[in-house]
Amino acid sequence: MKQQLAILGSTGSIGTQTLKIVEQFPHRFNVRALATGTNISLLEEQVRRFHPEIVAVYHKEHAVTLKNRLADLSVKVLSGERGMIELSAWPGVDVVIVAVVGFSGMMPTLTAIRAGKKVALANKETLVVAGELVMTEARRFKATVLPIDSEHSAIFQCLHAGRKGEIKQVVLTASGGPFLGKKKEELADVTPEQALKHPNWKMGPRISVDSATLMNKGFEVIEACRLFELEKNQIKVVIHPESIVHSMVEYLDGSILAQLGLPDMLLPIQYALSYPERWANDFPRFAWDHHHALHFSPVFEGEYPCLDLAYYALQAGGTMPAVLNGADEIVVHSFLEKRISFLQIPTLLAEVMSRHKVIQQPSLEEIVEADRWARRETEKVICRI
Ligand SMILES: NC(=O)c1ccc[n+]([C@@H]2O[C@H](COP(=O)([O-])OP(=O)(O)OC[C@H]3O[C@@H](n4cnc5c(N)ncnc54)[C@H](OP(=O)(O)O)[C@@H]3O)[C@@H](O)[C@H]2O)c1
Missing domain, CATH: 3.40.50.720 (NAD(P)-binding Rossmann-like Domain)
Structure with a gap:
């Protein structure tokens, strides 16, 4: 049918x-x-x-x-x-x-x-x-x-190999975006055009800027916690610039299962539609007849302020993630319009979050109101700079 x-x-x-x-x-x-x-x-x-x-x-x-x-x-x-x-x-x-x-x-x-x-x-x-x-x-x-998110599709696929109680941690891979390896001083004057040029993926403007700040990875940490009912400390982010390993699940016995493929959203979209089946297709594939090197490196606290803010929002819980998202929609838009600089993104977000009184276990209406509040407050903070 x-x-x-x-x-x-x-x-x-x-x-x-x-x-x-x-x-x-x-x-x-x-x-x-x-x-x-x-x-x-x-x-x-x-x-x-x-x-x-x-x-x-x-x-x-x-x-x-x-x-x-x-x-x-x-x-x-x-x-x-x-x-x-x-x-x-x-x-x-x-x-x-x-x-x-x-x-x-x-x-x-x-x-x-x-x-x-x-x-x-x-x-x-x-x-x-x-x-x-x-x-x-x-x-x-x-x-x-x-x-559909490629990382979560990968985790979903790797989770078929074990039971929930057997998961040690989920390893979310991050390409690092277009500014990987750049020092803070080098980011002062980056333009929206540079931020939109993701090295591996072609995506819409909001997620592209969020990938450059690693806010996207922070959102994915929250997304993984909610989708797979995981604790914050069960999710580890690692930098993997090639975007071939889309994410991994490490089990209690030390086995690490990974899902690999080209950085192309066609496959995770197809899998969401074909699940639990797999359908043959003629999409471009990983070429085993070439030499490849895959790299992984750790992420340290303080290295990516937007990622830290997302972890903070997850920890604070309640309406705080809605505030972070609402504020981020406004700051990303303002950065694209050249009203604020790239480095002002985390500073403005932190300022708005610090003004928010969290409501725990919010109703739908309280979430909608937190989103509205965050947008208004962010506009105010931007107007003052
Ligand atoms: N792109 C990726 O590779 C990727 C990967 C993983 C996850 N995601 C997620 O997927 C979602 C879409 O990302 P995208 O990159 O596809 O974004 P996009 O290219 O900017 O496309 C957004 C779509 O949403 C529509 N839209 C925006 N505001 C709307 C509104 N108020 N009412 C109805 N339609 C509205 C747009 O319509 P118009 O263009 O006609 O205005 C457009 O069709 C995001 O949540 C993103 O985080 C994307």
Whole structure:
């Protein structure tokens, strides 16, 4: 039977690659629903190519334009946050791929879970800001949440080799981003263009900047804790510049299992959709007939301030991870607009976090309010510099 898909964020890096998988396996998928932010030209192309019955865009005026452009088709066009949420619970959809960026992924993910859909989750921010609540709901509604993030896909695959109680630690690999090996003084004048040039991966702007600061790795630590119910001290980050080993699980007996592959998101996206099966494909593969050297080096406290802030947010718990994410969305945006420098990113985040009074075991409303508070507070702090 074909899987019936809803793809949220279909015009982005993960969204477009998900549609490539659909094109590779046309007999396995129907695209029933697509949601995007602003890129209605690409969305129109996708509608004409994949024939969903419903789409959602963020702005109402975009929805009107798109509806006019698609007047020859019977596709339903929704708009606003509510549009994407409605689409996440759309009857007839059985798998929701959440590939939107930022906090905007949280409500659609929760909605899909509560509607009993299988969720293939690229949007790590959902698990950062509301991971405990989301995973509790997933257990309550017996919904499956499968990771798309390459590191978490790797861990998920390695976890099949042992029992939960047999895990010693999870080793998350980090490429180190475009500024690996640079001293603090050398980072003072780096530009957004340089930060966006990741050596191994082609990704959207927010995750690219987060990879340059290693905030992305910090978010992945929180994501791994929530997804796999691990303690903070069971996760170790190591630098692995080649991005071939996507992550590892070390068991109590000293065995370390790793998942390897080229730095290419097609494979983890496919695995989230094919699980528990594996499907043959013709994607580029690791070449065993070449010489390769794989390097690993430790990360020390104080080396990457954004990674330390993420560990701090995890330790503080409650609403603090939501504050870190909300503040990070604003500072990354401000850095891309050249309002702040690269080195101001962790300083501003630390300032906002220090002003926050944590609410433990927050409700959904308290998480939403913490996110709003963090955005307002970050704007204020930026305006004062
Ligand atoms: N890219 C990767 O390799 C990668 C790897 C692992 C995890 N992830 C995670 O996957 C998520 C997506 O990353 P990405 O790199 O694909 O980002 P991206 O290229 O920036 O794409 C983001 C997508 O979200 C849509 N979007 C943004 N705000 C929206 C809103 N308010 N409502 C509806 N749609 C909205 C965008 O639409 P428009 O473009 O039409 O405005 C676009 O389709 C992130 O959470 C990221 O951390 C990405």
